Amino acid sequence: MSALFQPFSLRGLTLENRIVISPMCQYSADNGQATAWHHTHLGGLSLSGAGLLMIEATAVSPEGRITNGCLGLWDDTTEAALERTLAAIRQNALVPIGMQIAHAGRKASSARPWEGGALLALDAGGWETMGPSALPQRPEERAPREMSDADLARVRDQFVDTARRAVRLGLSAIELHAAHGYLLHEFLSPIANQRTDAYGGSRENRMRYPLEIFEAVRAVVPDNIPVGVRVSATDWVEGGWAPEDSVAFAQALRARGCDWIDASSGGVSPLQQIPLSTGYQVPFAEKIRHEADIPTIAVGLINEAHEAEAIVAQGRADLVAVGRAFLYNPHWAWAAAAELGATVKAPPQYWRAFPRHAKNLFGDTHFGAR
Numbered sequence: 001m002s003a004l005f006q007p008f009s010l011r012g013l014t015l016e017n018r019i020v021i022s023p024m025c026q027y028s029a030d031n032g033q034a035t036a037w038h039h040t041h042l043g044g045l046s047l048s049g050a051g052l053l054m055i056e057a058t059a060v061s062p063e064g065r066i067t068n069g070c071l072g073l074w075d076d077t078t079e080a081a082l083e084r085t086l087a088a089i090r091q092n093a094l095v096p097i098g099m100q101i102a103h104a105g106r107k108a109s110s111a112r113p114w115e116g117g118a119l120l121a122l123d124a125g126g127w128e129t130m131g132p133s134a135l136p137q138r139p140e141e142r143a144p145r146e147m148s149d150a151d152l153a154r155v156r157d158q159f160v161d162t163a164r165r166a167v168r169l170g171l172s173a174i175e176l177h178a179a180h181g182y183l184l185h186e187f188l189s190p191i192a193n194q195r196t197d198a199y200g201g202s203r204e205n206r207m208r209y210p211l212e213i214f215e216a217v218r219a220v221v222p223d224n225i226p227v228g229v230r231v232s233a234t235d236w237v238e239g240g241w242a243p244e245d246s247v248a249f250a251q252a253l254r255a256r257g258c259d260w261i262d263a264s265s266g267g268v269s270p271l272q273q274i275p276l277s278t279g280y281q282v283p284f285a286e287k288i289r290h291e292a293d294i295p296t297i298a299v300g301l302i303n304e305a306h307e308a309e310a311i312v313a314q315g316r317a318d319l320v321a322v323g324r325a326f327l328y329n330p331h332w333a334w335a336a337a338a339e340l341g342a343t344v345k346a347p348p349q350y351w352r353a354f355p356r357h358a359k360n361l362f363g364d365t366h367f368g369a370r
Contacts, residue, residue: 003313004305004320005342008051010259010295012224013096013172015051015319016345018312019333022299022323023054023100023175023230025070027112032062032072033081039088045326046093049333049344051319053095057102057177058166060158063127064103064183067112073101073162073169083169094345098173100230101162101217103155105183106131106144106192107267131186132193132200132209138270152199152209155183156216163217167225174221176214179232180267184210188249189232189241189268207249211256218257228260228297229253233284236265236272243287250292261288262297262321279307285317297321305336337361 005017028037045053059065059072072078086097104110109126111118119141120126130151131144147155159176166174178184186192187209193200199209210229218227233246250261263285266272274280281300289296298317302308308320326332337344338358346353346362354361 002309002337002340002342004309004340005337005344006312008295008318010173010226010228013052013226015096017049017051017333017342018319019050019052019308019336020297020319020321021045021048021050021053021095021326022321023056023177024323024327025056025066027067027069027114029069029071032059032065032070032074032078034071034078034085035081038071038082038085042085042097043089043092044330046089046095046097047347047350048095048326048330049337049346050095050322050326052173053093053097054173054175054321055097055099055171057100057182058162060101060103060155060162063108063129064105064155064158065108066104066182067110068125069112070104073099073165074158079165079169086169092347094347096172098175099166099171100175100177101159101166102177103158103183105129105181105186106135106137107181131183132195135192135194137181137268146195156213159213160216160220164220167221171225173226173228174217175228175230175262176210176217177230178210179230179262179264181232181269182267184213185232185241185268188245189235191235191237191240191269203245203248207252210249211252214253214258215256226259227257228262229258230262230264232265232267233263233281233288234265235268236274237269240269243284246284247288247291250288250294254292254294258294260295260297260319261285261292262299263288263317264299276301278302278304279311282311282316285311286315289315289317295319299323305339308336309340334361 129144285296285298295318297319299321343363
């Protein structure tokens with residue numbers, strides 16, 4: 001029996017299998033509003049057979065977007081646009097839908113990746129950025145504004161407001177983005193955080209603001225809805241955030257009611273040296289799972305069913321997040337189930353699609369034709 005296709009529970013949410021569709025930025029929103037692209041993109045993935053579909057990093061404010069095209073959930077207009085998209089998708093969706101909420105910090109005001117991805121000048125559609133310290137991501141870029149106490153309080157309130165809107169939209173899970181060099185990761189990493197107040201210096205101080213954000217969000221999300229956190233388990237830079245720091249952060253989050261850690265890495269410095277290979281981040285999920293005693297999601301260059309199966313079967317992580325492989329094949333979970341001898345949900349319109357060697361792929365289904 002496949003370990004990857006066993007159910008898993010997070011508070012009041014039970015996933016039918018251990019496959020998570022990773023939140024993947026689409027850079028296709030209109031002033032933060034979901035568009036027809038999101039309907040097409042998310043609609044297809046909602047029929048994928050995965051256990052959970054996570055909506056892309058969704059900004060808590062206009063200034064918190066990575067690019068002008070990033071999805072947002074900060075006011076009634078952005079909420080209404082996403083509500084329309086979700087209402088259409090849910091007519092046929094076979095998977096619970098969650099959302100990652102985020103603030104890009106000093107990496108905001110960037111061009112879309114296919115337009116170069118560089119920091120936009122203020123006279124070219126860019127905006128003022130902010131971070132824990134007035135340190136740019138790259139030496140040649142303009143520096144962000146160091147966040148004041150008023151900034152800290154306002155952004156905290158924005159995370160809370162977005163979480164409330166996500167709950168109102170009926171989303172099944174919420175993940176805070178504290179990875180990839182964005183705002184909450186910037187506070188954690190000594191590379192980006194050189195404050196001298198209560199939010200800088202020691203690891204305990206650098207963890208303070210992300211933990212405050214988590215506590216504030218968890219307080220307004222109903223108890224039956226799980227809330228997790230994506231972390232960059234290491235900066236891949238000497239003297240930066242390290243796996244041992246991530247374990248300590250995960251322990252503090254677990255004590256505050258965190259339901260999972262999504263273990264990614266990198267993104268805070270162009271000096272990072274990442275040894276890319278299949279499953280290269282899995283050891284971080286494994287370490288955090290065992291040392292912090294919290295469910296983890298393994299992510300990063302996991303493209304084959306047998307790789308995902310081994311991660312779960314060997315107890316290295318509880319769930320596996322797959323991203324780019326689902327962009328290439330939106331029915332990746334079907335292929336994984338066929339390879340592993342498991343069953344998966346699919347709409348009846350597609351029941352005739354299963355290969356002959358996997359006749360039970362969709363369970364006890366019958367497709368008759370005249």
